[in-house]
Amino acid sequence: MEIIGPLLISTIAGLSTTLGALVIFLKIKNQNINKFITFCLSFSIAIMIGISITELIPESLFQLLNENWSRGIITSILSFIVGVILIKFFTILIDKQKKNTTNLYKLGILSMLALMLHNFPEGIATFLSAYQNMDLGIKLGIAIMLHNIPEGISIAVPIYYSTGSKKEAIKKAFISGLAEPLGAILAFLLFKNFITDTFISIILLLVAGIMITISIEEIYPEVRKYKEYKLFYLGMFVGIVLLLINHFCF
Numbered sequence: 001m002e003i004i005g006p007l008l009i010s011t012i013a014g015l016s017t018t019l020g021a022l023v024i025f026l027k028i029k030n031q032n033i034n035k036f037i038t039f040c041l042s043f044s045i046a047i048m049i050g051i052s053i054t055e056l057i058p059e060s061l062f063q064l065l066n067e068n069w070s071r072g073i074i075t076s077i078l079s080f081i082v083g084v085i086l087i088k089f090f091t092i093l094i095d096k097q098k099k100n101t102t103n104l105y106k107l108g109i110l111s112m113l114a115l116m117l118h119n120f121p122e123g124i125a126t127f128l129s130a131y132q133n134m135d136l137g138i139k140l141g142i143a144i145m146l147h148n149i150p151e152g153i154s155i156a157v158p159i160y161y162s163t164g165s166k167k168e169a170i171k172k173a174f175i176s177g178l179a180e181p182l183g184a185i186l187a188f189l190l191f192k193n194f195i196t197d198t199f200i201s202i203i204l205l206l207v208a209g210i211m212i213t214i215s216i217e218e219i220y221p222e223v224r225k226y227k228e229y230k231l232f233y234l235g236m237f238v239g240i241v242l243l244l245i246n247h248f249c250f
Helices: 006-016 017-025 030-067 071-096 104-132 136-165 166-191 195-225 229-249
Strands: none
Touching: 006 017, 006 104, 006 136, 006 166, 017 136, 030 104, 030 136, 030 166, 030 195, 030 229, 071 104, 071 195, 104 136, 104 166, 104 195, 104 229, 136 166, 136 229
């Protein structure tokens, strides 16, 4: 069937989050754990904010503005605000459900939820692109795979160092990536007539609001607690460099 190739590309791109999660198998000495966590969380900040301001916001904003300038501005702002409100709601919900949860565990869960929402429209885009043009789909799939790997790191590291469970960390990263192929095939089979560029743009702006809010209000305060400022700057730098490579090479 002609959907097998596009589905395979979407699946590989999505589940590459699990590759990122494999960093938890690195042998880190006890005295360097805080440095490693600082680096990974800072790296996550760069990835989440970088993806939002270089990809999600401009692409979605231009799409909405092209359709209707005034309505596009209002829709963009509202979509972003809804994302901010949504992640605040998730934060409160997690705090109530697990009163003894650590900040690191909460960061891992919030990152997983945000990236699941992010992966859903990505899966749609990858699947439909490959369905129409396999070469384009492969190129898009590689680009998504490259930035899904660091997303897996942002989920697995806080989950592992808060629970001590490699299985839990890998599972959460896997679930996040699974949203991409599942979202793609479900969208294609059930909602393909309702999926428009406007719909995807609204979802991506919502996701941008979520990821920027997590980065500023949740991850950054946690990073500051470790006081490993050199590793903070290094993590940010590496994240930005990888985003630039992905942006210009793919």
